Amino acid sequence: MSQLQLNSQHRCFGGSVSYYQHDSQVCNAPMRFSVFLPPQAKTSAVPVLYFLSGLTCTEENFTVKSGVQGKAAELGIAIIAPDTSPRHTGIPDEDKEYDLGSGAGFYVNATQSPWQQHYQMYSYVVEELPQLVESEFPIIPGKRGIFGHSMGGHGALICALRNPNFYLSVSAFAPIAALKQCAWGKKALTHYLGDNQQLWDDYDATELIKRKTWLDKPILIDQGTEDNFLAQQQLLPEELAKACEQIGQPLNLRYQEGYDHSYFFISSFIADHLQHHKQFLI
Numbered sequence: 001m002s003q004l005q006l007n008s009q010h011r012c013f014g015g016s017v018s019y020y021q022h023d024s025q026v027c028n029a030p031m032r033f034s035v036f037l038p039p040q041a042k043t044s045a046v047p048v049l050y051f052l053s054g055l056t057c058t059e060e061n062f063t064v065k066s067g068v069q070g071k072a073a074e075l076g077i078a079i080i081a082p083d084t085s086p087r088h089t090g091i092p093d094e095d096k097e098y099d100l101g102s103g104a105g106f107y108v109n110a111t112q113s114p115w116q117q118h119y120q121m122y123s124y125v126v127e128e129l130p131q132l133v134e135s136e137f138p139i140i141p142g143k144r145g146i147f148g149h150s151m152g153g154h155g156a157l158i159c160a161l162r163n164p165n166f167y168l169s170v171s172a173f174a175p176i177a178a179l180k181q182c183a184w185g186k187k188a189l190t191h192y193l194g195d196n197q198q199l200w201d202d203y204d205a206t207e208l209i210k211r212k213t214w215l216d217k218p219i220l221i222d223q224g225t226e227d228n229f230l231a232q233q234q235l236l237p238e239e240l241a242k243a244c245e246q247i248g249q250p251l252n253l254r255y256q257e258g259y260d261h262s263y264f265f266i267s268s269f270i271a272d273h274l275q276h277h278k279q280f281l282i
């Protein structure tokens with residue numbers, strides 16, 4: 001019997017958008033995600049792209065606002081968008097702050113109480129979710145890429161850089177590019193991992209780049225110049241760019257004039273990102 005519960009399904013660009021939930025073993029809680037299957041998936045297996053969203057998002061924001069489905073249908077790529085954290089776990093004050101707890105899993109495996117029993121988003125994204133998705137849907141084994149926005153751009157980068165053979169491609173929109181150097185990251189890492197800053201490096205894209213795991217493939221990043229979080233030093237793409245330069249990592253960091261942090265920015269460049277991933281997936 002399938003482990004998945006289908007909550008709703010919608011025809012879209014000749015394929016379908018479906019919302020599912022399931023009991024996650026690693027998060028010890030129900031988790032939700034959306035799936036876009038392109039029309040090609042009716043007759044043959046297709047590659048898959050995982051999209052990780054930012055703070056306060058659920059599986060729905062990207063699914064309804066990015067406009068990803070048209071290009072994904074044209075290229076024949078499945079898209080999976082998971083929620084950004086477990087929810088309703090019973091942890092006290094889980095919903096109190098927008099940048100910690102619900103909607104703010106930061107794609108780490110928490111080691112600290114009270115978070116560690118449920119907030120295991122790194123393992124969820126790189127292990128449990130792909131195993132489930134790739135056993136339940138018509139996906140070509142091994143043909144997977146990952147991308148994301150803001151906190152999810154950070155998530156996509158760290159998942160790819162730590163698993164360079166598992167993911168074939170990576171890109172990001174306005175990622176938190178140096179988690180341990182920004183205010184969001186310092187707060188989240190302290191609560192989820194504690195004060196041992198050596199553990200923090202495993203979740204910091206700028207630190208991980210220096211391990212030279214991704215050298216043979218380019219990374220695409222788009223960053224709006226009018227993004228308020230860029231001005232607030234929460235994103236720090238210049239730190240990632242410096243590290244890439246130092247080690248010879250190919251990086252296509254595009255500053256997009258006048259764009260902000262919103263899904264209007266994402267929807268403006270989503271087709272370019274799918275085209276980037278297509279080089280490695282198809």
Ligand SMILES: N[C@@H](CCC(=O)N[C@@H](CS)C(=O)NCC(=O)O)C(=O)O
Pocket residue numbers: 053054055056057061065098149150151261262263
């Ligand atoms: N609520 C937060 C910002 C939250 C936010 O901008 N979240 C971004 C990701 S970092 C997002 O995608 N929001 C949901 C949306 O635009 O649909 C604040 O006011 O500082």
